[in-house]
Amino acid sequence: MILYYFVDLYELDKDAKQRKIATFKMQEDEPGRVEINGDENHPVLKSIEGEGIFDYKNARPGKLYPHDGMNFLENLKYYFRSGYLLATDVQRATINN
Amino acid sequence: MEGQSFEKQYEIPKSETGPKFDIESVLERGEIETVERLKGHSFIKVVRIKDDGEGLFKPGERIETTMHGEIDENRAALEFLAYTVDKILEFGLVPTTVQREIQAQKGALQTFVSTAVPATKLKNWSERVDLANLKQAAVFDYLINAQDRTTNNFLIDDVTGKIWLIDHDYYMFFEDYKFSSRIVNEARRKKLAALSSEILTAVTRLTESVDALIVEADEGYLKQILEGIKKRAKILLKTEEIPMA
Numbered sequence: 001m002i003l004y005y006f007v008d009l010y011e012l013d014k015d016a017k018q019r020k021i022a023t024f025k026m027q028e029d030e031p032g033r034v035e036i037n038g039d040e041n042h043p044v045l046k047s048i049e050g051e052g053i054f055d056y057k058n059a060r061p062g063k064l065y066p067h068d069g070m071n072f073l074e075n076l077k078y079y080f081r082s083g084y085l086l087a088t089d090v091q092r093a094t095i096n097n
Numbered sequence: 098m099e100g101q102s103f104e105k106q107y108e109i110p111k112s113e114t115g116p117k118f119d120i121e122s123v124l125e126r127g128e129i130e131t132v133e134r135l136k137g138h139s140f141i142k143v144v145r146i147k148d149d150g151e152g153l154f155k156p157g158e159r160i161e162t163t164m165h166g167e168i169d170e171n172r173a174a175l176e177f178l179a180y181t182v183d184k185i186l187e188f189g190l191v192p193t194t195v196q197r198e199i200q201a202q203k204g205a206l207q208t209f210v211s212t213a214v215p216a217t218k219l220k221n222w223s224e225r226v227d228l229a230n231l232k233q234a235a236v237f238d239y240l241i242n243a244q245d246r247t248t249n250n251f252l253i254d255d256v257t258g259k260i261w262l263i264d265h266d267y268y269m270f271f272e273d274y275k276f277s278s279r280i281v282n283e284a285r286r287k288k289l290a291a292l293s294s295e296i297l298t299a300v301t302r303l304t305e306s307v308d309a310l311i312v313e314a315d316e317g318y319l320k321q322i323l324e325g326i327k328k329r330a331k332i333l334l335k336t337e338e339i340p341m342a
Contacts, residue, residue, distance in 0.1 A: 010136055014211045016143045016151040018135055043218045054247070056268065077138035082264045083153045084215050085249055086137030
């Protein structure tokens with residue numbers, strides 16, 4: 001069994017209906033690699049990969065990117081908190097080999 | 098109490114008619130059809146009001162985990178404070194916000210803006226905004242000392258170029274991240290720092306109201322924010338421009 005961590009990111013459409021736009025997933029045995037499952041052309045995902053996100057948790061200057069692993073995952077919920085875009089906490093799950 | 102307004106707290110004068118008043122009435126007293134908690138870390142509910150669209154509800158007191166540990170954040174009070182300041186300035190940047198009790202929980206109910214999207218979703222957002230509106234938004238962010246105006250924390254109507262400012266919470270007001278405001282930075286980059294007579298009039302109006310708001314604010318952190326706004330309003334009136342960082 002492989003343990004992995006993930007964060008879901010949602011957006012609201014014009015009718016205020018929530019829709020998942022991506023899942024950010026990191027395997028425990030690959031801590032420096034966050035895989036993004038979603039439409040790679042979605043502007044929010046392109047923005048994350050291009051501009052990164054802030055480090056709210058540690059209040060450090062500079063940006064975090066998917067290659068920052070758990071630190072990146074843990075900050076998504078602070079970066080996306082408006083409702084128009086909303087991220088979950090880091091969740092854990094397992095998959096069978 | 099259902100429909101009670103934070104305005105009792107702040108005694109903001111408002112006209113008896115007009116769009117703002119109507120929207121406030123709808124949010125305060127409109128018949129609620131459904132309430133749905135959104136999936137995600139932040140506690141937000143979509144409230145559908147019969148024949149009158151949707152609002153986003155954020156509860157009042159809530160324990161939030163931050164870099165300083167757990168804090169007792171009254172997000173509703175902060176959201177309403179931002180709306181109050183915007184209302185006095187008459188900039189129309191913050192979606193209409195009222196206090197309402199929903200499902201036995203007091204909080205802030207804010208108009209859901211269906212015609213705009215987070216700036217993050219737009220390529221070259223700064224080329225799509227109305228420049229007069231950008232300048233007003235920069236003045237607002239300077240006044241509140243916005244700490245976290247990322248492209249997720251403002252919306253743009255891509256047809257009109259109108260800006261809507263959202264997410265006035267603990268992170269926006271208090272965390273000394275130095276993340277600052279993308280809007281202020283963009284206004285400076287576009288050389289929009291000089292203030293028009295209309296904006297100076299608006300800031301003057303704010304300085305005439307802010308002492309009353311400070312007296313009426315029932316929490317120390319609200320007073321602290323308002324004192325900062327007062328100080329920065331005086332700087333704007335003296336320099337007639339948004340100071341460089």
